[in-house]
Amino acid sequence: MTELLDPVLDWYDANARDLPWRSASATPWSVMVSEFMLQQTPVSRVLPVHEAWLERWPTPADLAAEPTGEAVRAWGRLGYPRRALRLHAAAAAIVADHGGEVPDSYDDLIALPGVGDYTAAAIATFAYGKRHVVLDTNVRRVFARTLSGVEFPSQSVNKAERELAANVLPHDEPTAATWSVAVMELGALICTAAKPSCSRCPVADLCAWRAAGHPAYDGPPRKVQTWAGTDRQCRGRLLAVLRDADSPVHRTRLDAVWPDETQRDRALASLLKDALVVKTGPETYALP
DSSP states (O other), X not given: OGGGHHHHHHHHHHHOXXXXXXXXXXXXXXXXXXXXXXXXXXXXXXXXXXXXXXXXXXXXXXXXXXXXXXXXXXXXXXXXXXXXXXXXXXXXXXXXXXXXXXXXXXXXXXXXXXXXXXXXXXXXXXXXXXXXXXXXXXXXXXXXXXXXXXXXXXXSOOHHHHHHHHHTSOSSHHHHHHHHHHHHHHHHHTXXXXXXOGGGOTTGGGOHHHHTTOOOOOSSOOOOOOOTTSHHHHHHHHHHHHHTOSXXXXXXXXXXXXXXXXXXXXXXXXXXXXTXXXXXXXXXXXXX
């Protein structure tokens, strides 16, 4: 399916969003921070936090020198705050093992705390122009539709899917890196999960799913994220109180932001277990 290459690259050249971690001046650290923040979080929410983060901590060493609680505080309301702890741990490992420079090899990257296959491949590709298969949600959806003729990919990456992506990855590194981000952008802006804009797609005439008449997804039920009333929302409320405080907070202030005592206790216990919160006294709590 090499005929996909030029239309997608031409479309990306004309339509790519101007994002700070994609600019020519972006550092590998900027790319790495963006990849941690963009996991399950839309670009619009990441942009201001990414900017503030890079202003405060322009290098891994700057972040590693701060307490972990400051990383959690600066993470703000991006959600999934354990990512902040993992990014802090990765920064410390970069300082300890790589002279403070984000490594450029997949093997070194995946050995860092909090870095999995996708993140390692993405950093190596987008920060250093390496040739790797980069499979995020958007890329997987584009390939499922254009190459496999199905509306959505399987719930987890499988060997066949990885091989399919590898077969269409350009051989030279610069083109492969651009291709990876271009397909990702196509999935984010055109080949969206809901209401894809097929009329504006540069490869609509090559899309197997479109040619098959857009058959509906018939796989296992897809996960639908909920928020209201969940333990995640409760954790977020408790963390918000601690983020906004510059000293330890008494338990009564936490009790005031969530009415369900059982759920509140469970959420607080999980925050303590995840090292996102520390107990500083019999009834007081703070960020680590």
